[in-house]
Amino acid sequence: MAPLRVLELYSGVGGLHCGLTESGASAEVVAAVDVNTIANEVYKHNFPSTPLWPKSIEGISLKELDALSADMILMSPPCQPFTRIGLRGDVSDPRAKSFLYVLEILPRLQKTPRYILLENVKGFESSEARDAMIRTLESCGYIYQEFLLSPPCLGIPNSRLRYFLIAKLQAEQFAFQTTNTVLEEFPSADISDHGCSSSAPCLGGTLQPDADAKSLLSPRQCPEGAVLYKLETAEQLHRKLNQDNDASVQRLQDFLEENVEIRQHLLPPKSLLRYALILDIVKPTCRRSTCFTKGYGHYVEGTGSILQAATDVEISSVYKSLETLSDEEKLAKLSTLKLRYFTPREIANLHGFPAAFGFPDEITTKQRYRLLGNSLNVHLVAKLIALMLRSPRSNSQNSV
Numbered sequence: 001m002a003p004l005r006v007l008e009l010y011s012g013v014g015g016l017h018c019g020l021t022e023s024g025a026s027a028e029v030v031a032a033v034d035v036n037t038i039a040n041e042v043y044k045h046n047f048p049s050t051p052l053w054p055k056s057i058e059g060i061s062l063k064e065l066d067a068l069s070a071d072m073i074l075m076s077p078p079c080q081p082f083t084r085i086g087l088r089g090d091v092s093d094p095r096a097k098s099f100l101y102v103l104e105i106l107p108r109l110q111k112t113p114r115y116i117l118l119e120n121v122k123g124f125e126s127s128e129a130r131d132a133m134i135r136t137l138e139s140c141g142y143i144y145q146e147f148l149l150s151p152p153c154l155g156i157p158n159s160r161l162r163y164f165l166i167a168k169l170q171a172e173q174f175a176f177q178t179t180n181t182v183l184e185e186f187p188s189a190d191i192s193d194h195g196c197s198s199s200a201p202c203l204g205g206t207l208q209p210d211a212d213a214k215s216l217l218s219p220r221q222c223p224e225g226a227v228l229y230k231l232e233t234a235e236q237l238h239r240k241l242n243q244d245n246d247a248s249v250q251r252l253q254d255f256l257e258e259n260v261e262i263r264q265h266l267l268p269p270k271s272l273l274r275y276a277l278i279l280d281i282v283k284p285t286c287r288r289s290t291c292f293t294k295g296y297g298h299y300v301e302g303t304g305s306i307l308q309a310a311t312d313v314e315i316s317s318v319y320k321s322l323e324t325l326s327d328e329e330k331l332a333k334l335s336t337l338k339l340r341y342f343t344p345r346e347i348a349n350l351h352g353f354p355a356a357f358g359f360p361d362e363i364t365t366k367q368r369y370r371l372l373g374n375s376l377n378v379h380l381v382a383k384l385i386a387l388m389l390r391s392p393r394s395n396s397q398n399s400v
């Protein structure tokens with residue numbers, strides 16, 4: 001059987017490619033397309049034999065696409081038009097133009113791809129772009145299923161709630177019953193092979209900044225065992241505790257690098273002083289972390305969790321009466337926690353990138369954070385591709 005011919009659009013550093021490989025599908029990426037030169041350097045470094053087209057998607061002609069004869073399209077279009085925080089320009093945002101071009105060209109292809117997987121941010125499910133995509137898929141004869149999934153459902157201690165769609169041509173059925181609702185967990189027939197329980201939704205904790213996040217709790221209002229003298233709501237603390245007690249999720253320590261040069265990754269004093277009360281601090285024994293965004297390592301607020309490297313220091317003793325101290329004293333106390341950023345490799349580990357995945361030496365740490373912040377969870381993609389390819393009767397994978 002010939003391997004499936006896969007077109008990877010908006011390829012970035014190749015998270016979708018890694019997911020395809022991990023899914024075990026007999027498949028070959030026949031073209032990857034992205035305009036970002038830095039992302040393309042990383043892609044080439046990891047997939048030297050994959051044809052990489054460093055051009056804009058709307059610049060690809062129908063003829064070029066027909067020549068690819070793709071069986072599958074994998075794509076993660078830019079998310080800025082659909083993010084919940086921001087202007088939410090949707091289809092009128094210029095960054096949605098290339099995606100609308102994909103929708104326009106899909107019905108005109110000589111050979112309609114049998115499979116499509118799309119990843120985007122939460123918020124896409126209620127966008128006009130999503131509605132346009134569904135109309136196109138239905139008119140081309142696809143069946144599809146939409147999801148909102150986050151890595152904790154696969155036992156990964158990192159929140160990254162994302163929209164996914166898998167679609168296949170109607171001639172082939174899914175191995176599960178599709179529904180019009182957006183699934184927040186893997187379908188039950190697919191639970192067994194990745195330890196996802198049907199009662200455990202895949203949403204994970206997203207710990208988005210709450211509107212009332214500014215309410216300073218007094219210690220007695222806090223849930224037992226979570227006496228943090230920080231700006232956190234009771235709800236946030238409850239969520240953290242629940243996540244940390246969920247033994248189906250691995251501990252962060254399983255994803256950390258050995259022998260990290262801590263000094264290189266410590267938060268600078270200015271950030272410590274300015275953001276001490278809003279940092280999301282986790283220990284290696286925690287079973288959660290917040291979503292790492294492209295500003296991680298550069299901006300502090302809401303860009304991802306910070307690791308407490310000094311594990312023997314009691315965080316509550318550091319935060320107690322912090323407000324009453326001078327800056328110098330505050331800094332001295334906070335420094336005992338050895339608060340550091342997760343390294344790019346550690347974030348790649350949480351995203352599920354294989355150990356062999358790497359960056360060319362010339363890619364700076366800031367660029368690595370940026371690229372990883374734009375990327376996705378490889379394990380979730382792998383499970384979805386495997387689910388998409390599975391046929392109902394044989395419960396084996398389809399092939400060409």
Ligand SMILES: C[S@@+](CC[C@H](N)C(=O)[O-])C[C@H]1O[C@@H](n2cnc3c(N)ncnc32)[C@H](O)[C@@H]1O
Nearest residue numbers: 010011012013015034035036056057076098375
């Ligand atoms: C959400 S990121 C995709 C990340 C990718 N899945 C990964 O694992 O790294 C979106 C990507 O689309 C690329 N992009 C945005 N607009 C584009 C366009 N019009 N043509 C080609 N690539 C585009 C960006 O450079 C970025 O790398």
